[in-house]
Amino acid sequence: MRNPGHRVIIYAKDARDFQHKIAQVLLNSTAARGKGGVGAQLASSLQVEVRSVDFDTVFKGTPLEEWYYGRYLKLAKRPILDLCDAMRLALLYTLGGTYLDLDIMSLNRMDGLGRAMAAVDEGATEPTHLSFHAKQAPWGGLFFIGNALFRFPPRDPFILAVMEELPRRYDPLKWANTGPYLITRVYENRCRAGSDAWEYASGGEEDYCKSLTVLEPRALCPVFMFNNQVLMHRYPPPHMTCILLRI
Numbered sequence: 001m002r003n004p005g006h007r008v009i010i011y012a013k014d015a016r017d018f019q020h021k022i023a024q025v026l027l028n029s030t031a032a033r034g035k036g037g038v039g040a041q042l043a044s045s046l047q048v049e050v051r052s053v054d055f056d057t058v059f060k061g062t063p064l065e066e067w068y069y070g071r072y073l074k075l076a077k078r079p080i081l082d083l084c085d086a087m088r089l090a091l092l093y094t095l096g097g098t099y100l101d102l103d104i105m106s107l108n109r110m111d112g113l114g115r116a117m118a119a120v121d122e123g124a125t126e127p128t129h130l131s132f133h134a135k136q137a138p139w140g141g142l143f144f145i146g147n148a149l150f151r152f153p154p155r156d157p158f159i160l161a162v163m164e165e166l167p168r169r170y171d172p173l174k175w176a177n178t179g180p181y182l183i184t185r186v187y188e189n190r191c192r193a194g195s196d197a198w199e200y201a202s203g204g205e206e207d208y209c210k211s212l213t214v215l216e217p218r219a220l221c222p223v224f225m226f227n228n229q230v231l232m233h234r235y236p237p238p239h240m241t242c243i244l245l246r247i
Contacts, residue, residue, distance in 0.1 A: 015052040076172040083179035096154030120146035157208040
């Protein structure tokens with residue numbers, strides 16, 4: 001376990017079924033690794049909690065509450081995707097902490113990251129993929145922030161700014177309009193407006209941008225799920241400086 005002492009909260013549509021599956025995984029891990037295995041450590045504590053998704057409660061009292069009950073969401077082509085993107089923001093703002101997609105494994109401790117997000121390569125290969133004028137990033141390609149990793153304290157002003165922007169920019173027919181495109185747009189407009197310098201790790205126009213880190217795409221090392229090379233050999237290669245491993 002790379003980040004001991006952290007409590008993991010998983011939000012699932014069917015919490016009871018997911019809790020059962022988690023319990024099976026923990027039991028199998030314990031049996032395979034012995035009493036001192038990861039499964040035993042998790043099973044003997046309250047480190048993993050599964051909660052049911054309750055959009056009404058999640059959005060209550062946030063800038064997204066009116067949007068959630070509004071008419072535009074009813075026209076959404078992918079309502080569940082848009083709701084989950086928005087829910088992620090609301091939970092981060094209310095609870096704070098580190099958000100990770102379930103297909104991500106931590107390779108190193110994350111305690112020292114501070115307020116952080118991660119740029120990605122996927123979805124940012126062509127300017128036409130973005131809904132605004134994309135800028136070149138110092139690591140090559142176009143600058144594009146994903147939403148697989150967030151680390152923020154409760155009531156963070158940057159997350160608040162993103163939530164306030166969502167209803168104004170929402171397009172019910174566009175894919176990821178509430179996710180990476182929105183995050184990237186807010187960061188570009190609020191944290192890099194009028195700046196040609198790439199101070200992506202500590203710069204910014206707003207005060208809340210000054211301690212906000214955007215990790216390079218290599219921090220999330222992509223791995224194809226059925227890649228036999230990953231299963232048979234050591235990964236990541238020594239030359240890669242991964243913080244997280246994305247399966």
